Amino acid sequence: MSSPKNHLTIQCSHSIPLQHLSCTMDVLLDICDTFVFDRLYATVLPVKAFISNDTLHDVGNQAYNKQVQLYYPLQPSQWASSSSWSRDYLPRQALSLFLITWLFGISMYLLGSTLLYYTIYNKQLLKHPKFLRQQIRQEIRQSLLAMPIMAILTVPFFLAEIHGYTKLYDFSPDPALQIPFGISGNVYKYIQYPFFILFTDTGIYWIHRAIHHPLIYRFVHKRHHKWIVPTPYASYAFNPVDGWLQSLPYHIFPFVFPLQKGAYLGLFVFVTVWTVLIRKFFLFTSNILEGLLLMVVVDDAEYLSYSKLINGAACHTMHHLYFNYNYGQFTTFWDRVCWTYQTPSEKGMIVDEVEKEKKKKTR
Numbered sequence: 001m002s003s004p005k006n007h008l009t010i011q012c013s014h015s016i017p018l019q020h021l022s023c024t025m026d027v028l029l030d031i032c033d034t035f036v037f038d039r040l041y042a043t044v045l046p047v048k049a050f051i052s053n054d055t056l057h058d059v060g061n062q063a064y065n066k067q068v069q070l071y072y073p074l075q076p077s078q079w080a081s082s083s084s085w086s087r088d089y090l091p092r093q094a095l096s097l098f099l100i101t102w103l104f105g106i107s108m109y110l111l112g113s114t115l116l117y118y119t120i121y122n123k124q125l126l127k128h129p130k131f132l133r134q135q136i137r138q139e140i141r142q143s144l145l146a147m148p149i150m151a152i153l154t155v156p157f158f159l160a161e162i163h164g165y166t167k168l169y170d171f172s173p174d175p176a177l178q179i180p181f182g183i184s185g186n187v188y189k190y191i192q193y194p195f196f197i198l199f200t201d202t203g204i205y206w207i208h209r210a211i212h213h214p215l216i217y218r219f220v221h222k223r224h225h226k227w228i229v230p231t232p233y234a235s236y237a238f239n240p241v242d243g244w245l246q247s248l249p250y251h252i253f254p255f256v257f258p259l260q261k262g263a264y265l266g267l268f269v270f271v272t273v274w275t276v277l278i279r280k281f282f283l284f285t286s287n288i289l290e291g292l293l294l295m296v297v298v299d300d301a302e303y304l305s306y307s308k309l310i311n312g313a314a315c316h317t318m319h320h321l322y323f324n325y326n327y328g329q330f331t332t333f334w335d336r337v338c339w340t341y342q343t344p345s346e347k348g349m350i351v352d353e354v355e356k357e358k359k360k361k362t363r
Helices: 024-045 053-063 090-119 124-127 135-162 185-210 212-221 240-257 261-280 311-322 333-337 345-363
Strands: 284-287 293-294
Touching: 024 090, 024 135, 024 261, 135 212, 135 240, 185 212, 185 261, 185 333, 212 240, 293 311
Parallel strands: none
Antiparallel strands: 284 293
């Protein structure tokens, strides 16, 4: 059913009334309805009484695409009123959001992982002793099984967003949004980015630690730690509840704090890329004949092992190797505060591993 909360009538120079807030998914839904879903629903669930093009021109142009027209004058399709499931019908919105989330996720996963695998990923890892038999096939299978379930679990957040229950805004934050710490709107436009990172980094750290608790771990997080030496295809190889839990801070933030829609989209892309990078740029070489597992990287910019702040690929690899360290997502702050930080230095990662292998050989 329709809601007055998802109808915006403001211009760029005006402030946004709190009850008229919307989100990035509003705009995306308008676009997908115009080019894909209007015709799909009209074909599968046609309206009983056909609505003429004249009626659509007189009424439909004003009733549809209000969100995207704030940015671009996209006209509705000729099928906009031709389905018994109208655009503002809640089941249609839920199904459309599920399809967008699921299909976009699959596309990003397959294209991005394949690109990384054939360009950057070190194929020597495939010979690593801890690389599982048919691991890539297992990673892809687990990812493809998890993604539709994660999409279903995420849809309620998107539904709440398009019906105006978040603090997402189009252009300039309204005073009614209650910007934290009394910060002015002009300043907040810039600090919302690091603020989002700090908020989500904190949330993910504590959620990550929680799912490592013995009572939870084997039911939720154990499946992800199956990949000791992950490939790019392990990006979404989670238990779907695990992946959803760790995404909660991203969705909770705009319900609590103001966030500009363009920033929301940009941060979503950043988070997606970062999630891939912290699992993919750390490279291994293996000398199986000597039984030495030497961990090396190709560039300090990718390695970030000497950064005191950034939780880079090497830090995350330490988490997979040693399990109870480096729970953070973007920074090492909470790991340092809570004594769960393990430095991925040359001594900690190479020398220690070599010593372990030597001890095994002398036993």
